[in-house]
Amino acid sequence: MIRLYDNLVSGNGYKVRLLLTQLGIPFELVQLEIVGPKRETRTPEFLARNPNGRIPCVRLEDGKHLWESNAIQWYFAEGSPLLPVDRLARAQVLQWMFFEQYSHEPYIAVVRAWHHFGLVEQNRAQLADRVERGYAALGVMESHLSSRRFFVAERYSIADIALYAYTHVADEGKFDLAAYPAVRAWLERVRAQPKHIPITQA
Amino acid sequence: MIRLYDNLVSGNGYKVRLLLTQLGIPFELVQLEIVGPKRETRTPEFLARNPNGRIPCVRLEDGKHLWESNAIQWYFAEGSPLLPVDRLARAQVLQWMFFEQYSHEPYIAVVRAWHHFGLVEQNRAQLADRVERGYAALGVMESHLSSRRFFVAERYSIADIALYAYTHVADEGKFDLAAYPAVRAWLERVRAQPKHIPITQA
Numbered sequence A, B: 001m002i003r004l005y006d007n008l009v010s011g012n013g014y015k016v017r018l019l020l021t022q023l024g025i026p027f028e029l030v031q032l033e034i035v036g037p038k039r040e041t042r043t044p045e046f047l048a049r050n051p052n053g054r055i056p057c058v059r060l061e062d063g064k065h066l067w068e069s070n071a072i073q074w075y076f077a078e079g080s081p082l083l084p085v086d087r088l089a090r091a092q093v094l095q096w097m098f099f100e101q102y103s104h105e106p107y108i109a110v111v112r113a114w115h116h117f118g119l120v121e122q123n124r125a126q127l128a129d130r131v132e133r134g135y136a137a138l139g140v141m142e143s144h145l146s147s148r149r150f151f152v153a154e155r156y157s158i159a160d161i162a163l164y165a166y167t168h169v170a171d172e173g174k175f176d177l178a179a180y181p182a183v184r185a186w187l188e189r190v191r192a193q194p195k196h197i198p199i200t201q202a
Helices: A011-025 A068-077 A086-114 A121-145 A158-167 A181-189 B009-021 B069-076 B088-115 B121-145 B159-165 B181-191
Strands: A003-006 A029-031 A057-061 A064-069 B001-005 B027-031 B057-059 B065-067
Touching: A011 A029, A011 A068, A011 A086, A011 A158, A029 A057, A029 B121, A057 A181, A064 A068, A064 B088, A064 B159, A068 A086, A068 A158, A068 B088, A086 A121, A086 A158, A086 B069, A086 B088, A121 A158, A121 A181, A158 A181, A181 B001, B001 B009, B009 B027, B009 B069, B065 B069, B069 B088, B069 B159, B088 B159, B121 B159, B121 B181, B159 B181
Parallel strands: A003 A029, B001 B027
Antiparallel strands: A003 A057, A057 A064, B001 B057, B057 B065
16 A cells, blocks of 8 residues: 655645545555654655655555655646646646745745744744745735636646645635635635545545 | 747756757747846736746747746656656656755755845845755755666656756855765766757857
């Protein structure tokens, strides 16, 4: 069976948990400590699985490992309805997943993590800038979704999962979605997909 | 003809210029100002092409636009020798491209940009942390390349282009590659590929 190294706080891990659940692929969950002195993602044993020392990381049936949440998503979604077959649509899925990792996650997910783990004070100097950039990412999403039901090809795909993961818990980082009605309506559409699970569920 | 909105300073743009050149795909280059008061990537006209306001962005033959350097790479490399056909190898290409955008570019490319555009002083508070994380990325690369010729499947691919783009100019951000011999040998292998062009060339 596939083994998923993960932590239930992680939105990046949630992408994989949600996708595998929706695809009906069973997996064993191994939760690791991801912060503090007992950080289990930087041990020699784990670094042999992922030299970048981060979850999520999957151990495939043949013992090989794959990491980076959106690369893992691509691997499992290939051939399923959650990854389009059209060449441009596939590149657009990647476009939005790279947007998520470069222009969204470092702001919305990181600020949420600072609140969750009590790290706001020690990062106070960077907070305003990160919040501003997080709202900029929400603005890009709002603009795109104002005339669309989903991010790519009007169909639910792994691009939606990638962006849903941290957007739907943005309030835990004190982001206010009141001014982003298209984003809020899209969150509801994602939540209404068959076999949806919450972030806290494996 | 394809039109590439770009700037010759950009390593992200260089990925696309290098790939299109190596694939023999002609393109028209449109250089835009990317910093300062004349920033041309945040005009209403450009935001209609890429709502995230960044280069590189390509205008395809049919007038549609695609952005995010590694998504653009994927689109053009599909079906070529620069993108493997094996399912796991394809996911590994994405794994390293997401690593590049999340754990490498925000440190190595951003510090280089601060030096290039005279922004080191105004970012002094963040400099040491960014430099440390840049070296951490180089360490992950060194570990992987110590037993491999290229990042995935022992073949030159768009994963190598993605990581070459800013690693080969890391010295412009005052990063010292002396302690990374496997990275330096790999840089030479990438530079030796047919139809290689320097970052300054369109």
